[in-house]
Amino acid sequence: MKQYKLSTFLTGLTIIIIGLLLFSYQSPINKNIEAGEKEQVYSQAQYANNSIMMKEDIVQWNKTVEQLPLTEEIxxxxxxxxxxxxxxxxxxDYKVKGVSSKEALINQFNDVITKEAVEPYIDFYFExxxxxxxxxxxxxxxxxxxxEPYEMDELENGNVIVKxxxxxDLYGVYQIEIEFSxxxxxxxxxxxxxxxxxxxLDII
Incomplete structure (x- = not known):
């Protein structure tokens, strides 16, 4: 009888120890999962915040570019x-050196004047x-x-006309209007x- 009670006691004690071990093992896992979830949420929030800041910087840069004025120097x-x-x-023989076509010459004007605006001059002055x-x-x-004196008129689309x-002696009195964009x-x-x-005044 005593041996049976001892066996029952040991069995119960073993079950309790196993239960405690399982509980102590699961607690760090749960804590690690919770920590990982919190870190993931923080990373997502930080990424979203950085994206917003980048977009704001781009918008500010665009605004700065658009506000560049047309100065007399330009x-x-x-x-x-x-x-x-x-x-x-x-x-x-009046042959142009280093440029063999009108198209190649027009490309040299890219930073100064548009193709549509310069073509009449190229057609008039070159063959x-x-x-x-x-x-x-x-x-x-x-x-x-x-x-010499000049006037500037700003259009609704942001373009500026210089008059x-x-x-x-060759042309007499003339007026010129140059539109900048x-x-x-x-x-x-x-x-x-x-x-x-x-x-x-017929020029070109």
């Missing part, structure tokens, strides 16, 4: 670059043949003159010569 730089490119280096590109001997077009009236940088998108005293 006007002079673009208008002088136009003439510099137009004055190509030629040989004694393309099988052996290369030739310049038509003539005078330069009436153009913006740095240091100037000058006088040259900003897309990553200022470029000329249109050039016109409004009539002066109802007289239209």
């Amino acid at each position: 006007i002079i730089e673009k208008t002088e670059s136009f003439i510099d490119i137009l004055l190509q280096d030629i040989d004694e 393309e043949f099988e052996d290369g590109l030739y310049i038509v001997p003539t005078e330069l077009p009436p153009w913006f003159i740095a240091g 100037q009236e000058n006088e040259l 900003y897309q990553e940088d200022w470029r000329i998108v249109r050039v016109e010569y409004p009539p002066v005293n109802e007289e239209q």
Whole structure:
């Protein structure tokens, strides 16, 4: 009888010890799972916050770019670059050196003026043949003159028109309107010569 009670006691004690061991084993696992879940939630929140900050930085950068004004320095730089490119280096036969086609020449103007705006000048001042590109001997077009008075009108679309009236012996009194547009940088998108005293100046 005593042996039976002892056996029953030992069996019960064994069950209790096993239960305690299982409980102590599961508690760290649960804690690790909870810690992992918290860390994952924190990482997701931090990633979302970083994404929002990046988007805000991009928006701020775009706003800064859009606010770049058209200064007199930029006007002079673009208008002088136009003439510099137009004055190509030629040989004694008026053949352009280093440029063999109108398309290649137009590409040199990419940072200054759009293709649509420069094409009339290229067609007027240059001729393309099988052996290369030739310049038509003539005078330069009436153009913006740095240091002379001018006016600026800003359009609703953000473009700016620069207006100037000058006088040259060859052309007499003329007016020129140069429209600038900003897309990553200022470029000329249109050039016109409004009539002066109802007289239209035919340039190109």
